[in-house]
Amino acid sequence: MIDPRRLRVLRALADHGTVTAAAHSLYLSPSAASQQLAALEAEVGHALLERRGRTVRLTATGAVLASHATKIAAQLELAEADLAACAAGVAGEVTVAAFATAITEVVAPAVVALRELAPQVRVRVKDAEGHACRRLLVDGEVDVAVAVEHRDTPGRSDDRILREPLYAEPFDLVLPLGHPLADAPEVDLAELSGDPWITPWPGNPVHDVVLLACQEARFQPRVECLSDDFRAVCALVSAGSGVALVPRSALPVTALTGTVVRPVSGRRPTRKVFTAVRRGSEGHPLLELALDGLRAQAAALRVRGRGSEPRV
Structure with missing residues (x-):
């Protein structure tokens, strides 16, 4: 009989690449994780790991078993959701990971609404960008992730x-006051090919959106300043350090004197925001409450004109 707890260690090793990192994600010591993996190999009667110096990787048999571990984990999530649905009343804790603007515009209002609807439900929130959301979710550190579509999108190739x-929102241009295009009703990005640009750091999904928009306008932006804080981005625009594309929902709290905000002509850059949960957990009543709350606040965001309809 295979111990499912040991399968969890194998799955973590497949995710993290080293025994130490896998152990850390499961709150185990490296020696305890190694013992679990050795016991699993004894149970199945096959070598699951190929050791190369200080590193290990899964053998073909190990990869097959890790795939089954994924399915078993989803079934266990489903079992927990079904048991929770049978329990009387709704009480407990839900942890949500989201990027800063989504926390401000969607998650925090959802927390307020949920507190009135189900006061016994506690919502914990973690600020996380990009690939970090996926890691927190698959490691079981959060129950729901609110993330932006990008190259390492959580769930794109992860069953x-x-x-x-959840929602999609356009980007607007932030230009310094006195810029030659400051009075234009709309701005063609191609007209800014010679300007210095301010973007988030590579790895931030917004950085990818900006680069793609400029590529579609047939130029490579000359990035001179980098910041993941949109307040800092707008401050640098105000200081004349460059131009920037900023998500519309971030503008009400970041726009500064010394800048003008203009829409982009033609096809406007857009970021697509989605929710992600571990497969099998979606029927858990606490998660259903949290997801319903996020959907309601995303709809309110569209009504306020800061977002557009959700799209795949």
């Missing part, structure tokens, strides 16, 4: 994760 579009 452990179930995704759902």
Whole structure:
């Protein structure tokens, strides 16, 4: 009989690449994780790991078993969701990971609404960008991730994760006061090919959106300043350090004197935001409450004109 707890260690090793990192994600010591893996190899009667110096990787048999571990984990999530649905009343804790603007515009209002609807439910929130959301979700450190579509999108090629579009929002240009295009009703990005640009750091999904928009306008932006804080981005625009594309929902709290905000002509850059949960957990009543709350606040965001309809 295979111990499912040991399968969890194998799955973590497949995710993290080293025994130490896998052990850390499961709150185990490296020696305890190694013992679990050795016991699993004894149980199945096959070598699951190929050791190369200080590193290990899964053998073909190990990869097959790790794939089964993924399915078993999803079934266990489903069992927990079904048991929770049978329990009387709704009480407990839900942890949500989201990027800063989504926390401000969607997650925090959802927390307020949920507190009135189900006061016995506690929502914990973690600020996380990009690839960090996926890691927190698959490691079980959060129950729901609110993330932006990008190259390492959580769930795009991971059958452990179930995704759902939440909302999409356009980007607007932030220009320094006195810029030659400051009075234009709309701005063609191609007209800014000679300007210095301010973007988030590579790895931030917004950085990818900006680069793609400029590529579609047939130029490579000359990035001179980098910041993941949109307040800092707008401050640098105000200081004349360059131009920037900023998500519309971030503008009400970041726009400064010394800048002008203009829409982009033609096809406007857009970021697509979605929710992600571990497959099998979506029927858990606490998660259903949290997801319903996020959907309601995303709809309110569209009504306020800061977002657009969700799309895949």
